[in-house]
Amino acid sequence: MPELPEIANRTREIQENLIGKQIASITIIQPKCLNCPPEEFQASLNGAVIQSARYKGKWIFVETTQGWLLLNMGMGGEMILTDPQHLPEKNRLIFHFADQTCLSVNFWWFGYAHYVPTGQLDQHEMSAKLGPNVLDLSPEEFSTLLSSKKGQLKSFLLNQSNLAGIGNAYIHDILFFAGLHPLRPIPTLSSDEIARLYAAIRKGLTMSLEKGGAWYELNLYGQKGGFTLEDLVIAYKDNQPCPSCGTPIQKLKTGSTSSFLCPACQPLDNR
Incomplete structure (x- = not known):
């Protein structure tokens, strides 16, 4: 997609x-x-x-x-x-x-x-009914957007009426870069974690953006995108070692979709 x-x-x-x-x-x-x-x-x-x-x-x-x-x-x-x-x-x-x-x-x-x-x-x-393009937001606008929201983090990020542009292909690495569990309640996020999430979204999307998009999509000239499976950090790599700590990547059912995460680097308990 x-x-x-x-x-x-x-x-x-x-x-x-x-x-x-x-x-x-x-x-x-x-x-x-x-x-x-x-x-x-x-x-x-x-x-x-x-x-x-x-x-x-x-x-x-x-x-x-x-x-x-x-x-x-x-x-x-x-x-x-x-x-x-x-x-x-x-x-x-x-x-x-x-x-x-x-x-x-x-x-x-x-x-x-x-x-x-x-x-x-x-x-x-x-x-x-779409929300703003996620890469168009400033850090302040992003923080303000999250400040009044409830619910779980992954569901919020995938809801296109909140933010437009993030889907289930890139969300796993984004949350890994931010060190956040997909089921974290939004009200529990600190200002530092929100700042990390903002930076992680830009990193996760820009990596593919600069390579022309995912390898399974064709451009206007019939050429495949340059962002390949090897460019994914933890997404779709269950049971493989976390690149940061070596803990096996876990595949977890989160609502109607599955999530890939490192249980050590992305603990659900934020304390």
């Missing part, structure tokens, strides 16, 4: 490669991914020129001269910039540009391509 490192890189690639391109036509193979009838989606964007791109959480906002194209890759997928002669075998949408290039979009599961008219972006319910 793409998270902030992957979405931020796809947004940058769109900004670098698609600005100024005009949408000549749109082939729709999977109408279920749209938020309006296919004919309306096509009519709204045909002839539009791409002007800019930004992201929030897992949503990519592509601004055009005729409104917004919103893309969400759901559980994963590919966006490939190519030409009509080299289209991937699998796709759900194809944006054909006037310069004879194409953007092929393939969703594995639950992807979205939504059209939003100019001036109505704040009315798009699925993206409007």
